[in-house]
Amino acid sequence: MALIVQKYGGTSVANPERIRNVARRVARFRALGHQVVVVVSAMSGETNKLIALAKEIMPDPDPRELDVLVSTGEQVTIALLSLALMDLGVKAKSYTGAQVRILTDGAHTKARILQIDEDNIRRDLNAGHVVVVAGFQGVDEAGDITTLGRGGSDTTGVALAAALKADECQIYTDVDGVYTTDPRIESRARRLEKVSYEEMLEMASLGAKVLQTRSVELAMAKQVPVRVLSSFIEPDENGVLPAKSGTLICDEEEIVEKRIVSGVTMSRDEARITLLGLSDRVEAPADVFTRLAEANVNVDMIVQSQARTEGAVNLTFTTGRRDAPRAAELMRAAQAEIGFEEIRVDEDVAKVSVVGVGMRSHAGVAQTMFRALADKGVKFQAISTSEIKISVLIDAAYAELAVRALHSAYGLEAV
Secondary structure, three states: OOOEEEOOOOOHHHHHHHHHHHHHHHHHHOOOHHHEEEEEEOOOOOHHHHHHHHHOOOOOHHHHHHHHHOOOHHHHHHHHHHHHHOOOOOOOOHHHHHHHHHOOOOOOOOOEEEEEEEEHHHHHHHOEEEEEOOOOOEOOEEEEEEEOOOHHHHHHHHHHHHHHHHOOEEEEEEOOOOOOOOOOOOOOOOOOOOOEEHHHHHHHHHHOOOOOHHHHHHHHHHHOOOEEEEEEOOOOOOOOOOOOOOOOEEOHHHHHOOOOEEEEEOOEEEEEEEEEEEEEOOOOHHHHHHHHHOOOOOEEEEEEOOOOOOOEEEEEEEEHHHHHHHHHHHHOHHHHHHOEEEEEEEEEEEEEEOOOOOHHHOOOHHHHHHHHHOOOOOOOOOOEOOOEEEEEEEEEEHHHHHHHHHHHOOOOOOO
């Protein structure tokens, strides 16, 4: 039988009854002879409550102590799920990230996994236990608790599957797979049976909320098959899920029929920053982006245009909305050194993208995109591309209209 890593998100373990439902599902897999490792998030809303508590004490909480606090959410869930499994007669054992020894770097609140000691897990699996592991957390070389950032339980699940050489990593959430776009925006969106690692990585980074970006990066690097499933769709009495359930994230070679465009994504977590009258000296852009990089501010789209002032240009770039105030502050503090006249920040923007591995071998993808937007009167402010994606920055008011127009233009509707 198989070794399966299952990850359950906060909505799947939101209350005791849902935790019992997860336990029953896991028990069915165990009864079929599978070895099962379960990774769980904190109960829905618990992490936000803990962060709010910290901010009541200290407006800008110390990162080390914040990690100590928020990691307790998963500790509650692993114990409750283990108790629920025991109540069903299934041997279970829970582990925090530190107990497993999920070794990370020391970047509190956004740590990266360096190594996993899987010996204890293997021993318990061989003894017939279901092993329940706290997602989202680890421990650094100094023994300090660390957390992996929002959505980090996905990364924990994939990392454990890679370390254990599991047959599959199943990510259970409140949706039944990856769709061609957000069904809440376009009711005719359809579920994809398979998506390549590269496509999923682009979708995750461009606004799709199904999987955390770092978990997809890790799955691609380690070639871990990942299946996205709904925790609210019940298997039959034999533990078998409905035919064609969920979406498999896999290598491109496993997808027989490759689509030109697989999906349309949207992100409102964007801000546009423009430096007007920037000196056109060669070093000026490097000076701007070096300062941003040193402050760990990620930049996406970049556009440079001629300014009205002779010897100057206008430089526009986008960053995450949460990073925008810090980026603007950095620029204002260095205005005299960098050499620009004015800075403008616009948070009323959205990024809409089309993604598909078929773009590599098909012409006309960009033409279809820009024609569809033009027909709806949607103007774009910036563009970025890769081999398998095209993104445009637009006024946020037109975001959903643009998504529906592009979804139709590429024929992605459900039949």
